[in-house]
Amino acid sequence: MRSTLAYAFLAAALVGSAHAQEAPQAPASSVDPSRFGDAIEPKDAIGKPPVTILKSKGITPQADEDGDGSINPSRFGQRKADEAYGAFQRGLYKTAYNLALPRAEQGEGAAQALVAEIVSRGLGVPADAKAAAKWYEKAAENKVPEAQFQYALLLLDGKTVTRDTAKAELMLEEASKAGNPLAQFNLAQLYIQNDRGPEGLKKAVPYYRMAAEAGLPDAQYAMSQVYANGAGGIAKDDKQARHWLTLAARQGYDTAEIDLGTWLVDGRGGDRDANTGFRWLKQAADGGNIAAMNRVAKLYMQGIGTEPNSIDAAAWYFLARRAGLQDYEMNDFLAGLTDEELKKALERANRLR
Numbered sequence: 001m002r003s004t005l006a007y008a009f010l011a012a013a014l015v016g017s018a019h020a021q022e023a024p025q026a027p028a029s030s031v032d033p034s035r036f037g038d039a040i041e042p043k044d045a046i047g048k049p050p051v052t053i054l055k056s057k058g059i060t061p062q063a064d065e066d067g068d069g070s071i072n073p074s075r076f077g078q079r080k081a082d083e084a085y086g087a088f089q090r091g092l093y094k095t096a097y098n099l100a101l102p103r104a105e106q107g108e109g110a111a112q113a114l115v116a117e118i119v120s121r122g123l124g125v126p127a128d129a130k131a132a133a134k135w136y137e138k139a140a141e142n143k144v145p146e147a148q149f150q151y152a153l154l155l156l157d158g159k160t161v162t163r164d165t166a167k168a169e170l171m172l173e174e175a176s177k178a179g180n181p182l183a184q185f186n187l188a189q190l191y192i193q194n195d196r197g198p199e200g201l202k203k204a205v206p207y208y209r210m211a212a213e214a215g216l217p218d219a220q221y222a223m224s225q226v227y228a229n230g231a232g233g234i235a236k237d238d239k240q241a242r243h244w245l246t247l248a249a250r251q252g253y254d255t256a257e258i259d260l261g262t263w264l265v266d267g268r269g270g271d272r273d274a275n276t277g278f279r280w281l282k283q284a285a286d287g288g289n290i291a292a293m294n295r296v297a298k299l300y301m302q303g304i305g306t307e308p309n310s311i312d313a314a315a316w317y318f319l320a321r322r323a324g325l326q327d328y329e330m331n332d333f334l335a336g337l338t339d340e341e342l343k344k345a346l347e348r349a350n351r352l353r
Contacts, residue, residue: 093124109142145178205232242269278305314345
């Protein structure tokens, strides 16, 4: 499961959403589908999720592995591991710092990026945000793509360095050209933030595509919305939209799981497969997504993709309603259940979460 650290610099668009501790929701999607056109039906009463504009992830052995359990040193602008990176891999952070620092002071970009990462997270040494910013800046000046991306986030955040969106955009552009998927995605987000019209979206789409093709689920979901709505100079193509939804859903992107499940149930963008659609929606619901809980409740109620089950339908709706979602159709459904059925459904809901 990928580790993310969100940096939000655009106000979240919230529409009538309320959350309760009884039913925690999965992390919100970083892509607001409404920016690409009309929302995909069916709509739920929960409203739009918060919009996270920028996100990063920690550089850890778990976050970016080469397949053999080792960290990919190219994240630091270096292709071959050495003593400093070897120590970092083994969790010997103080040793890694001591080995990398002299090289960083001599101007080696890869070592500067490693020192910045260690200091920023307080790995084996006291955390120091200002020192980390200094080393990220130096590594960025040495054209280390990961450092360019991280320093761009600091420039946009404006807490440890002076806020400079123009310089941040340049840093993101350079990191994007070097093939950094997170930089590509966030550059696309920045283009849209700066220009909410069709030109901003048209400028963003190539970067969404590059990041999506590199496997970033946020970008894959964004491309699904581009094709679903025919936006950014791209012709509407439900088959392509479903393709990108599938890729994002396979990586656990819960908004994609919901949309893909709905499309499979409806037969949009390909053959109808209600059983598989139900499983995708159930997966999102199991992960805590409130809108998915409500849709799973409806599928149980209607017997679509699964056997009809009024107790399970009521149980899943109880969970969604606890979190603030109200659905008049489901409220009418509950009103038709007996006291005994409602009791069983409540017990079932308490076991589910």
